[in-house]
Structures are given as C-alpha cells and as structure tokens.
Amino acid sequence: MTDSRPIDIVVLAKQVPDTHNITGDVMTRDGTMNRGALSAIFNPEDLNALEMALQVKDRHGGTVTVITMGPPKAANILRESLWRGADRVILLTDRRFAGADTLATSFALQKAIEKIGRYDLVLAGRQAIDGDTAQVGPQTAEKLGIPQITYAESILEIADGRITAQRALDSGSEIVRCTMPCLLTVVGSANTPRPPSVRRQIARKLAATAGELAALRTQWPEFETQGALEAYLAAHDLEIPVWTADDIGVASESIGLAGSPTQVHRINFVVLESTESKTVQPTPEAIAAMVAELVHEYIVG
Amino acid sequence: MTERQSIWVFIEQVDGRVADVSLELIGRARELADPLGYEVVGLLCGHEVEEAARDVIRHGADRVLLADDAELASYRTLPYARVAITEARRRQPEIFLVGGTPNGRDFAPRVASALRCGLTADCTDLQIGDYESRREGKTFRNLLFQIRPAFGGNLVATIVNPNSRPQMATVREGVMRMPASDASRTGVVEAVVPEFELGDFALEILSRQVRHSTVKLKDAPVIVAGGAGISDAEEFALLRDLANLLGGEVGASRAAVDAGWIGREHQVGQTGTTVRPRLYIAAGISGAIQHRAGMDQSSKIIAINTDPTAPMLQIAHYRIVGDVGEVLPMIIKALRERSMDHREETE
Ligand SMILES: Cc1cc2nc3c(=O)[nH]c(=O)nc-3n(C[C@H](O)[C@H](O)[C@H](O)COP(=O)(O)OP(=O)(O)OC[C@H]3O[C@@H](n4cnc5c(N)ncnc54)[C@H](O)[C@@H]3O)c2cc1C
Numbered sequence: 108m109t110d111s112r113p114i115d116i117v118v119l120a121k122q123v124p125d126t127h128n129i130t131g132d133v134m135t136r137d138g139t140m141n142r143g144a145l146s147a148i149f150n151p152e153d154l155n156a157l158e159m160a161l162q163v164k165d166r167h168g169g170t171v172t173v174i175t176m177g178p179p180k181a182a183n184i185l186r187e188s189l190w191r192g193a194d195r196v197i198l199l200t201d202r203r204f205a206g207a208d209t210l211a212t213s214f215a216l217q218k219a220i221e222k223i224g225r226y227d228l229v230l231a232g233r234q235a236i237d238g239d240t241a242q243v244g245p246q247t248a249e250k251l252g253i254p255q256i257t258y259a260e261s262i263l264e265i266a267d268g269r270i271t272a273q274r275a276l277d278s279g280s281e282i283v284r285c286t287m288p289c290l291l292t293v294v295g296s297a298n299t300p301r302p303p304s305v306r307r308q309i310a311r312k313l314a315a316t317a318g319e320l321a322a323l324r325t326q327w328p329e330f331e332t333q334g335a336l337e338a339y340l341a342a343h344d345l346e347i348p349v350w351t352a353d354d355i356g357v358a359s360e361s362i363g364l365a366g367s368p369t370q371v372h373r374i375n376f377v378v379l380e381s382t383e384s385k386t387v388q389p390t391p392e393a394i395a396a397m398v399a400e401l402v403h404e405y406i407v408g
Numbered sequence: 409m410t411e412r413q414s415i416w417v418f419i420e421q422v423d424g425r426v427a428d429v430s431l432e433l434i435g436r437a438r439e440l441a442d443p444l445g446y447e448v449v450g451l452l453c454g455h456e457v458e459e460a461a462r463d464v465i466r467h468g469a470d471r472v473l474l475a476d477d478a479e480l481a482s483y484r485t486l487p488y489a490r491v492a493i494t495e496a497r498r499r500q501p502e503i504f505l506v507g508g509t510p511n512g513r514d515f516a517p518r519v520a521s522a523l524r525c526g527l528t529a530d531c532t533d534l535q536i537g538d539y540e541s542r543r544e545g546k547t548f549r550n551l552l553f554q555i556r557p558a559f560g561g562n563l564v565a566t567i568v569n570p571n572s573r574p575q576m577a578t579v580r581e582g583v584m585r586m587p588a589s590d591a592s593r594t595g596v597v598e599a600v601v602p603e604f605e606l607g608d609f610a611l612e613i614l615s616r617q618v619r620h621s622t623v624k625l626k627d628a629p630v631i632v633a634g635g636a637g638i639s640d641a642e643e644f645a646l647l648r649d650l651a652n653l654l655g656g657e658v659g660a661s662r663a664a665v666d667a668g669w670i671g672r673e674h675q676v677g678q679t680g681t682t683v684r685p686r687l688y689i690a691a692g693i694s695g696a697i698q699h700r701a702g703m704d705q706s707s708k709i710i711a712i713n714t715d716p717t718a719p720m721l722q723i724a725h726y727r728i729v730g731d732v733g734e735v736l737p738m739i740i741k742a743l744r745e746r747s748m749d750h751r752e753e754t755e
Contacts, residue, residue: 126559151666213521237559239679240529242517245485249521254610255485257514271614276510277673278422279619285611368526368572372539372553377562377697379722382709389730391738397710397726398742406687406708407630407654408746 113169114265116160117220119231119247120153120173120188122181126236149184152232156293158300159262160230161192167265169227170194174219176204176212182316185347189311190303197223198316201351206364209238213246215362218355220251228270229290233258241292248290256283259291261298313340316347412447415440415503416574418492419452419472420483420511421460428581428626429507431467435587436579437505438468440536444550446502447471451495453488455481458597465595467587472597479604482616483511486608489518494603496523496574503552504574505534508679512578520576526569527576528554530679532583532701539568552577557678557697562719564697582626582682582702623657623673630656630687633676633703636663637692637713637732644669646736647691653743659683659703661693677702689739691732695720712736 124145160171173188175181176199185196199219207215220229229251234241241257248255260275263282274281275294315323320333320340330336340346352362359365387397402408415437420427430450437448450464450472461472475491496504496519506516508530520527533555540547551568552575558565569575625631632651638644644664651658659676660669676683678698688706693699695711695718703709704723711724712735721727728735 124559208526209517210521210524210526238529240517241513242520242527242529245514245517246521249489249518252607254607255514255518256611257485258510278510278621279617281616282614283611284614289610368524368569369528369554369567370539370541370543370570372566372568374558375564375566377564379562379719381722382725384725384727387726387728389728389735389738391741394728394735394738395742395745398739398746401687401708402746407743 112167114163114167114227115169115225116163116171116228116230117223117226118153118157118160118171118173118188118193119216119229119243120157120175120184121150121232121235122147122175122177122184123150123235123237124148147180147183149187150232150235150237152234152293152295153184154232154300155295155297156230156232156291157188157191157193158298159259159291159293160228161301162298163228163262163265164192172197172223172226174199174216174223176200176207176215176219179316179318182319182347186311186314187303189314190308191301192304192307196314196347198347198349199351199355200349201362203352203359203363203365206367207362208367208369209240209242209246210368211362211364211366213243213250214366215352215355215357216243216247217250218357219350220247222350222355227287229253229288231290231292233292233294244290244292251288251290254285254289255292256285256289257292259293260296262291311345313343314345314347315340316349318349411499413444414447414449414471414499414501416449416451416496416501416505417464417469418504418506418512418515419450419460419464420507420509421452421454421457422482424454424457424460426460426463427507427509428586429509429512429579431464432581432584432586433505433507433579434464434468436534436584437503438587440503440534440552444536449473449501451475451492453477453480453483453491453602461597463589465597466589466591466593468590468593470595472595473600474597475600475602477602479609480602482613483515484611484613485514485518486610487602487604488515489522490604490608491600491602492519493522495600501574504576506576506578508578508580516576516578523572523574523576525572525574525576526567527578528556528567528569529578531556531577531579532564532678532682534577534579534584539570541570544570551575557701562697580679580682580702582684621673623671625657625659625674625676625681625683628657628683629685630654630689631659631676631683631685631703631706632656632689632691633659633661633693634664634669634691634732635661635693635699636667637694638664638669639733641669643733643736646732646740650689650736650740650743653740654687656685656687659688661696661699664693690720690724691736693720694718695723
C-alpha cells in the first residue's frame with residue numbers, strides 16, 4: 108500500500124561558477140582565476156535533486172521548496188527553480204554568511220529548514236562542482252537530527268512514513284529503507300532534469316527579491332512607481348522571500364567566516380616544474396621514433 | 409590529561425578486508441606522529457574482524473579501537489558515526505583522518521558536524537606545522553596542515569583548524585603511499601562497546617549488489633587518459649585500443665567523465681584516483697591543477713594537445729602539439745608495427 112499522504116520536500120541548491128566552461132579569458136596571466144569571467148550556473152546535481160523532488164510531487168502531491176544560500180544574484184537559480192516547477196523558493200543571503208565553510212553553511216541551512224517547519228524530505232545534490240566536497244548534505248542532516256541517504260539514484264517507494272531508495276556506490280548499489288523525515292543527496296545519474304516550462308516561465312518571469320525591484324523596474328517602465336511593481340508582485344505571488352541571519356535567528360559568531368572552524372592559512376602559487384622534455388612532431392616518423400625510444404627504455408613493450 | 413595525544417584513522421573494511429586507503433593513511437599518520445610522540449590509533453567497526461585489526465597494527469598503528477557488533481557488520485552511517493562520536497568525545501584525538509571513499513565521505517561530515525570540528529575534503533598532502541593567527545594574535549603549534557588545490561588556477565591552499573578538535577581531513581586512495589606490512593609490529597587491540605541509541609537504526613539495508621570493479625587504475629603500469637579534447641565516442645575508443653595494446657588502463661579527466669565518455673571510477677585527480685604509472689598518456693587534457701595532483705608523479709608523461717600553452721605540455725616528457733584524432737592512431741600504428749617486426753624477428 109502506498110502512502111496517499113502528500114510529501115513536503117525542501118531542496119538545497121547552490122549557484123556555482125561554471126567550471127566546465129573555463130576558457131582562456133578566465134585564467135589571468137599569473138594563472139589565477141578571473142571569477143568575474145565565469146558564468147554562474149545551477150549546480151548540476153542540485154538540478155537532479157530538484158527533479159527528484161518534482162517527481163515525488165507529481166506522484167504523491169505535496170510541496171517543493173527550494174532554498175539557496177548565496178549572494179543576491181543567486182536569486183537566478185531560484186527563478187529557474189520556479190520555472191521548473193518549485194512551489195516556493197527562499198534566498199538566504201547576508202554579508203555575514205560570507206566565507207562560510209561547510210560546517211557554518213550547514214548550520215545556516217539547518218536554521219532555515221527549521222524555520223520552514225514541516226518537511227518529510229530534504230534533497231540536495233551529492234556535491235557542488237566548485238568544491239566537490241559532498242559535505243554539506245550529511246552535515247545538514249546531522250544538524251537536523253535526521254538520517255541521511257547519500258548517493259541516492261532513485262526513490263523506489265514512499266509508504267507508511269518510510270522511504271525506499273537505491274544508492275549508487277562505486278562498488279555497486281544498495282537498496283535501503285529509512286524512516287522519514289530524512290535527507291537524500293542525489294547523484295547525476297538519477298534523472299534528466301525537466302526543462303523550465305514555458306508556461307511557468309511566462310507566469311513567473313517577474314519573480315524577484317526585494318533587492319531586485321529597482322533593476323526590474325528599469326526593464327518594465329510600465330510600472331509607474333516601484334510601489335506599483337511591488338504591489339503587482341505581491342498580488343501575483345511573485346516575491347522571492349529573502350532571509351537574513353536575523354530572520355533565521357543565528358548569531359554572527361556561528362555563521363560565515365566567524366563560524367567556520369577551518370581557516371585558510373596560506374595560498375601558494377604552484378610553479379610548473381618543466382621536466383626534461385622532448386618535443387615530438389605529430390608525424391608518423393617522429394611518433395615511431397618516440398615509441399622506439401620508450402620500448403628501448405623498457406617504459407613500454 | 410596525561411594520556412598521549414593521538415592521530416586517528418577511520419579503518420574501512422569490507423568482509424574483514426581493510427581498504428587500501430585506510431592503510432595508506434595509517435602510514436602517513438605514523439610519519440606525522442613520530443616526531444611529535446603521538447599515538448596512531450585505528451578506529452575499526454565491524455563484526456568478527458579481529459584479523460583486520462591485526463593488519464592495521466602490522467601497517468603501523470599503535471592501537472586499534474575495535475567496535476565489534478552484529479549491527480556494525482556492514483557500513484551504515486548512524487551506527488558507525490555513533491561509535492566514532494562517542495569515542496572521540498571521550499578520548500579527544502588531535503587529528504582524525506578518513507579515506508575519501510563513498511563511505512568515508514558519508515561518514516566524515518556526519519561525525520565532524522556532531523563534533524563541531526573542521527573537515528577538509530580531498531587533501532593532496534598532510535603536514536604538521538605552526539600557524540600564526542593574526543585574527544587571534546597567537547601562534548598555534550603543531551597543527552595539521554591540510555593541503556589541497558584551491559579553486560581557480562594554479563593555487564594550493566593550506567587549511568588549518570586551530571580551535572576545534574579533532575582536526576579532520578579526508579584523503580583519496582593512492583595519495584599517500586602504502587606502508588610496508590611488518591608482521592613483528594605489536595600494538596593494542598582495545599575493545600570498545602558501542603552505545604547505540606534507538607534512532608541509530610532508522611535505516612536498514614534491504615539488498616546490496618556488488619559490482620566488482622575491474623578498474624585497477626592505481627596499479628596500472630600504463631594509463632591512457634582522455635579529456636575534453638576528445639570529440640566523440642570513436643576517438644574515445646582509440647584510447648581503449650591504445651591502453652589494451654600497452655597492457656594499461658583508461659583514465660579520464662573530470663571533464664571527460666562529466667561528458668559521459670567513461671565512468672567516474674576512471675577519473676584521475678584530486679577527487680578521483682591518484683596514480684603513479686610508468687607511463688601516463690594525457691590526450692586532450694589541459695592539465696588543471698586538480699588533474700595534475702593525481703598524476704604528476706608518473707615516471708613518464710606524454711601529452712597530446714592542440715594548444716601549445718596547455719600546462720600538461722609543460723610537465724610532459726614528450727610534448728606533442730597536435731590533434732588527438734590524428735596522433736593516437738599514429739602511436740597505435742607504430743606499436744602494432746613494432747610488435748609485428750618483433751614477431752618476424754623471433755620466428
Ligand atoms: C573541487 C574540484 C575538484 C576537481 N577534481 C578533479 C579531478 O579529480 N580530476 C580532474 O581531471 N579534474 C578535476 N577538476 C576539474 C579541473 O579543474 C578541470 O576542469 C578538468 O581537469 C579539465 O578537464 P580537461 O583537461 O579534460 O578539459 P579542458 O580543461 O577543457 O581541456 C581540454 C584540453 O583539450 C585540448 N584539446 C581540444 N581539442 C583537442 C584535440 N582535438 N586534440 C588535442 N587536444 C585538444 C584543449 O587544448 C585543452 O587543453 C576538479 C575541479 C574542482 C573545482
């Protein structure tokens with residue numbers, strides 16, 4: 108018997124620099140990165156988590172709420188979430204959150220999730236491509252005091268207050284059953300995220316945070332005053348709520364840089380050690396000579 | 409407290425066989441501990457795994473904390489984390505190292521969160537050093553330096569956790585060298601009794617499908633690796649042909665894995681496997697620091713890249729500025745011809 112009860116889900120998402128499209132312009136001459144030149148994207152596996160949440164909603168009903176902690180421009184991935192089918196989105200932003208390591212991040216997320224209140228599942232991507240740490244999911248689960256299912260590839264069943272899921276491991280796979288609420292981290296092989304729907308995109312094109320109103324009004328001069336735009340957004344449920352540290356009731360010393368036990372001691376520039384190297388022309392003769400040399404030196408063959 | 413300070417290593421085992429990465433970390437812990445006079449401790453959870461505890465001691469541990477319980481027979485987050493959290497609170501280790509395996513990466517953040525301590529993922533080096541904190545106006549002695557590539561360019565960051573204990577870090581397989589096993593080493597196997605709570609059994613494993621990985625990247629004498637410079641499946645097949653000819657394995661950059669050319673278990677680098685083959689052929693790989701971290705100790709490197717400024721060409725022993733689609737077939741052909749000549753000679 109499957110549960111007919113609706114399932115309320117919180118999805119954790121992060122906006123990340125697009126490390127896949129690092130081009131020449133992004134690297135500065137000294138080999139550091141010009142972050143401004145990187146486009147910011149929805150962390151890929153967080154999209155898989157959102158898709159998994161939407162599939163649960165399609166099947167069981169309930170709500171999907173997406174939270175992101177980040178700079179004001181992270182509102183972009185929240186709009187995208189709305190266009191893909193999220194019911195509600197929340198931007199956690201505050202200068203005091205800046206510089207957070209994974210522990211301080213998970214603390215802020217815990218407080219935000221607790222402020223949302225009721226939830227059955229928390230879904231997050233396995234890891235974010237800018238750090239690959241895979242730590243925030245489990246740390247948030249621990250802070251919430253709920254179990255975790257990492258590397259979730261599919262949800263097989265939700266029934267009687269329990270979830271059955273398949274985990275993808277290097278060494279194979281595992282089917283586990285766990286009481287809810289619990290937190291899942293979702294792998295990229297779980298699904299193909301649905302594209303934003305055109306209908307939703309039209310309906311929720313104007314979704315914005317309070318901080319974006321001024322910029323939005325320059326695009327939409329038909330709103331004669333900012334107040335008129337604000338009233339329109341409120342009437343059409345297009346306001347993206349912004350929560351600060353005060354809104355989730357956390358003290359400055361437990362968030363951001365101050366709340367992070369890890370500190371960066373130093374950053375060193377790596378000088379490439381040029382090896383004794385041979386330039387080999389891409390011609391059959393030169394390549395054959397290289398192969399002969401490798402065989403002669405017992406490197407191959 | 410008069411007890412000796414300690415460095416802990418989470419010992420992962422499957423059916424009583426200790427994971428290589430756990431032993432590699434015991435080896436590194438030993439090197440870090442000796443100058444400081446610290447004790448090296450393995451934390452081992454399982455059921456009837458006494459022999460595994462002995463193995464950990466043979467590889468360099470002074471003590472193994474052994475939690476033996478039927479509930480610990482296979483890895484599950486909460487029961488395993490319970491043992492670690494309880495014992496770490498009680499014994500206050502200075503440092504706690506965990507292998508960057510799927511289970512280790514599930515376990516470490518859960519434990520670090522409960523202990524409210526810092527955790528650095530995927531370190532490529534660990535050292536001991538002093539840290540002068542300008543913020544706090546004091547110097548911390550003998551901290552664990554957790555070294556890993558920093559995001560964005562040719563940068564390596566040294567991370568420290570001055571005020572929280574234990575100092576936790578994960579390290580991928582192959583980064584540290586496997587210490588020799590010494591059958592004459594002695595150490596203490598100390599039983600610890602798990603103090604489970606009811607909630608620890610919220611999750612049950614219904615079934616498990618083990619797929620024995622045939623990928624042996626770490627031990628392969630030759631690795632032929634492809635990156636984003638590979639343009640289609642046909643080209644990727646050339647890598648396999650070449651690897652087969654050389655008796656090696658196929659490796660990949662994260663970009664090639666993300667592009668779907670090959671499975672994640674083939675990824676070389678900071679968040680993949682660290683390898684030191686006799687020969688590493690990097691085809692269409694730019695040589696980002698995270699990739700180099702996993703292969704720059706290869707004895708010989710051949711780089712094939714259309715961009716003459718690619719960092720991989722700078723660290724290569726054989727630099728080939730060219731297109732992988734043209735160069736790989738030339739290497740394959742040269743090898744085939746040699747082996748044919750060889751056969752003719754011996755016939
Ligand atoms: C936290 C973190 C962890 C990471 N961990 C890893 C890791 O473990 N392993 C890893 O590999 N990466 C890792 N990365 C990603 C890494 O930073 C690079 O993005 C990645 O290694 C790039 O892969 P690539 O060299 O294949 O692609 P690119 O950088 O896009 O390079 C492709 C190269 O192919 C060349 N090329 C193009 N066409 C051809 C052709 N026809 N013939 C020959 N050459 C051609 C180009 O000139 C270029 O040099 C990590 C990143 C982060 C942020």
